[in-house]
Every structure is written in structure tokens, then in C-alpha cells.
């Protein structure tokens with residue numbers, strides 16, 4: 009007999025790597041040893057082989073279908089996480105020019121800092137002086153039409169700050185880090201020059217980074233850019249200038265099919281709105297818990313909250329785990345608590361969390 013863990017996870021609220029739909033995990037399990045009658049695991053297949061190619065091709069076409077990605081955009085399946093794009097973006101776009109960066113929380117600040125070794129990196133706007141409680145408004149964003157691009161992050165995973173509209177900027181290509189809210193709702197791709205996202209929040213396992221690049225931006229890379237970091241070379245080689253993260257791509261493809269089967273991004277969005285409302289409404293109705301983010305920017309994916317009596321925080325985390333609710337400890341930088349409610353967490357997950365919060369409040 010195998011040893012049983014004392015407690016086991018019913019709902020995983022981790023910020024990333026995060027929950028993956030259990031239907032997807034079951035499918036992976038069922039075909040782990042023998043994919044589609046090949047007698048091989050996807051893990052063992054040559055990335056250029058005839059068994060594997062349909063897997064990456066279908067993943068790309070389903071991803072394009074979900075987001076409505078127009079033909080004049082390339083989709084790349086890269087590695088290195090979102091953070092690697094912090095230098096790949098300037099290497100591929102800056103071309104000795106300038107670029108502006110909006111800072112709305114930890115991740116976009118880190119992106120701005122990581123770009124500093126390049127010349128011409130400017131701060132567009134920042135909400136750091138107000139502790140990132142409200143995102144910089146579009147009319148405060150500064151940029152120049154000579155800029156090679158304007159960078160922002162559409163959802164700050166740690167601070168729980170999300171932009172719901174897209175800035176209407178026509179003269180500078182927008183580059184967006186969508187790591188933690190991609191596929192949570194429909195977006196208009198045509199408003200963007202480049203979108204990138206690490207997979208481990210709302211797409212699939214770690215090790216894969218999706219990059220969407222408009223055709224006119226793909227061929228301006230600094231000539232010294234190494235091949236694996238060069239969007240154009242990767243694109244010309246179907247993301248296979250070296251071995252891509254084959255197994256992560258396969259699971260991402262299954263997640264795309266799972267979203268399509270649930271009606272695509274409109275219905276996913278309706279569910280995400282309901283989940284976030286249920287949780288924020290409860291937090292607001294209670295004097296025991298609070299969230300300080302401006303109501304117009306409260307993230308639907310990552311809900312940081314605190315207990316008025318902070319000394320109860322670790323008790324909350326351990327009792328939540330005893331009830332099967334995992335991953336609720338806040339990020340070490342901001343403390344408190346955080347519930348990440350990505351697509352894979354359904355309404356029942358949020359209901360279980362709110363029920364637990366209510367019980368904890370009553371008992372304490």
C-alpha cells in the first residue's frame with residue numbers, strides 16, 4: 009500500500025505553477041504511456057517527427073481560434089519564462105531606439121529594471137508611490153511616437169491589479185505581459201504589437217512561453233541576437249531552432265481544447281466575472297478581511313486580501329490546508345493572503361473558499 013498524505017488538496021489557489029483542469033490531467037494520465045496508438049509517450053517523441061508535429065500544429069491553431077489571432081501575427085512556443093522576454097523584447101525591438109515602460113506592480117517594475125542594461129529605456133508612468141493600489145490611468149501614460157514600443161503588464165499577479173480596457177494607442181506598438189490573465193477573457197489582438205505569457209498561470213505547465221508577434225515587428229532584431237532568442241529565426245523554424253518544451257506544449261494544447269469545449273473565452277469570462285464578484289463581495293461585506301485595490305483595477309485572476317488582525321494569517325493558511333484549500337499564503341513581498349482563481353478554478357472552488365473564510369471569521 010502506498011502512504012497516504014495526511015491532508016490532500018481539493019482546490020489549488022496557487023499563483024503559479026497553478027491548477028490545471030483535472031479533466032486535462034486525467035486525459036494526460038490516460039495517454040501517458042501510449043499516445044494515440046503510437047506506443048510512445050509524447051515525452052519521448054522527436055519534436056520533428058510525424059507523430060509530434062500535429063500536436064504542436066493543433067495547439068497553435070486552437071490558440072489562434074480561441075484568441076482570434078489574425079494571420080499577420082506569428083505565434084511562437086518558446087522557453088525561459090516571461091522573464092526571458094524582459095531582455096528578448098529589447099533585443100528584438102529596440103534597434104538602438106527608445107522605449108517606454110508602464111509600472112503598475114512588481115512584475116512590470118521588474119521588466120523595467122531588467123531592460124536597464126539597454127540604452128533608451130524610459131519610465132512611462134508608475135503607481136509605485138501609491139503602493140500600486142490603482143493602475144496608472146491611460147491618460148497618464150507618457151510615450152513618444154518615436155518609441156520602438158510601449159510596454160505594460162495587463163495583470164499584476166502579486167499586487168492583484170488588472171487593466172480591463174486596452175489603451176487605444178496607434179502610433180507606438182504596444183507590448184504586453186499577459187502571463188497571468190491571458191485566456192481569461194476575449195481581447196482584441198489588433199490593439200497589440202507583441203503579447204507574451206509564461207504558461208504556468210493560465211495555460212499549462214511551466215517551461216513554455218507563448219509569444220504573439222505582429223509581422224512588421226518580427227524582423228528588426230539586433231543582429232547579434234542569438235538564434236534561440238531571435239523571434240524571426242524562431243518563427244522561420246516553427247519555434248524549433250532548438251528543441252521546444254514538447255510535453256508542456258502538448259498539455260497546453262489540451263487546455264486550449266478544454267476551453268473551446270466550454271464555449272471559448274466569452275463563457276470563460278462570464279465565469280471569471282462571477283467568481284471574482286463572489287469573492288470580492290464577500291471580502292467587502294466583512295470587517296474581518298480587506299482588499300485595498302481600487303475597484304476599477306481589482307484583478308479577476310489574483311485576489312490578494314488580508315485579515316484585519318494580521319496575527320491570524322498563518323492560522324488561516326494552515327486551517328485552510330486542513331480543509332483542502334491550498335496555495336492561499338500571500339506573496340512574501342506583500343504578505344497577507346492571496347487566492348489565484350485562474351480558469352481551472354471553477355465556481356465550486358470559490359464557493360468552498362468563501363465558505364471557509366466565513367467559518368474562519370466566525371470562529372475567530
Ligand SMILES: *Cc1c(COP(=O)(O)O)cnc(C)c1O
Pocket residue numbers: 024088089090091092115161163164165185186187188206207209
Ligand atoms: C509569473 C509572472 C512572470 C514571471 O514568469 P516566469 O515564467 O517565472 O519567468 C512575469 N510576469 C507576470 C505577470 C507573471 O505573473
